[in-house]
Amino acid sequence: MSALRLLPLGTPRPDARRFIDGLMGRIRPDRTPLVEYLVDAAVMKPILTGLLGRRWADYGSDREAQKAYLDNFIVFWSRMGYDFVRFEQGLPFLEGRLEGADRTAAAGTRAWADEHRGAIGSWADFERYPWPRIEEFDFFPFEYLASHLPEGLGFITCHAGGVFEHMSWILSLEGMSFALADDPALVQSTADRIGGLLLHFYEHLLDLPNLIAVFPGDDMGFKTGPLISPSHLKTLVLPWHKKYAALAHRHGLPYFLHSCGNLAAIMPDLVEDVGIDGKHSYEDAILPVEDFQSRWGSRIAVLGGVDINILSKGTEDEVRGRTRQLIETCGARGRYAVGSGNSIPSYIPPANYLAMLDEALDVRV
Secondary structure (H helix, E strand, O other), X not given: OOOOOOOOOOOOOOOHHHHHHHHOOOOOOOEOOEOOOOEOHHHHHHHHHHHOOXXXXXXXXXXXXXXXXXXXXXXXXXXXXXXXEEEEEOOOOOOOEEEEEOOOOOOOEEEEEOOOOOOOOOHHHHHHOOOOXXXXXXXXXXXXXXXXXXXXXXXXXXXOOOHHHHHHHHHOXXXXXXXXXXXXXXXXXHHHHHHHHHHHHHHHHOOOOOEEEEOOEOXXXXXXXXXXXXXXXXXXXXXXXXXXXXXXXXXXXXXXXXXXXXXXXXXXXXHHHHOOOEEEOOOOOOOOHHHHHHHHOOOOEEEOOEOHHHHHHOOHHHHHHHHHHHHHHHHHHOOEEEOEOOOEOOOOOHHHHHHHHHHHHHOEO
């Protein structure tokens, strides 16, 4: 590992208000802030136990274990130089999942969606589906984090997974695709049931203290376009994001969206109709973040952009070089925060992740 110049921060000075004001274009901060969507535990753990000297705690079933995990969570985001902590959990939807050993992590499994078989394939399945109940969900971790942040550190949160993601997992991508042609009412009803539950979920979150933004993820695309037709997304999914954005705005909060894939066909709708305040998730093979910012950066904030291929396979010097390049281009234009193009999964070398952060903290606009 190359020498870290600034990390870990000994005396963090987070400024959540400056972070939001910069992304909303109200000020031009003297440095480009950091942003991240998720950091996998396989990356967090060696940093917390090694660099930060903390005792690792899994998020267990009892409150004391949960508090220990959440305390570490706050320390991690703060000492890494962020102006906020971002946390998400979701309702326990019954969804098709496949699992296998995660060979990139020390232990554990990795899950992914079953694209061929879902929990709902007919109206009979829909009627007997065990829809989760908001009143049975445990909001403790959200409440604990929001009320235990040190001065200056903000809270960013959301429901884990968006309407499209959960719809495609509950129906399966294949099943949803057939149903869009054979029984579109079933897809609409599934989307609306999910969307309504998520709306009530957000109503529980938006009065939490220290909340500075709502930042959900809803992956709707792949390399060359949306996963389903833009017209279906505009009918089934985007109206719900519009409701969530309006709810956030009524509380004086920006609504940032993480969504993977090529979304060029619906970007005007996301900006002009849904009302997103920022976009996250970029892949150089689709559209480098600099090019996205040239098109949309005058209207919304641009978040992240260090390509996962560079973070996972590049050298630390290559990671530093790309980070500096983005700060000197996107950061100089304003309304930009630097971070990964997607997230920090288990296969990102911790040294590369730290190199990105360390370089960003060392570069002034």
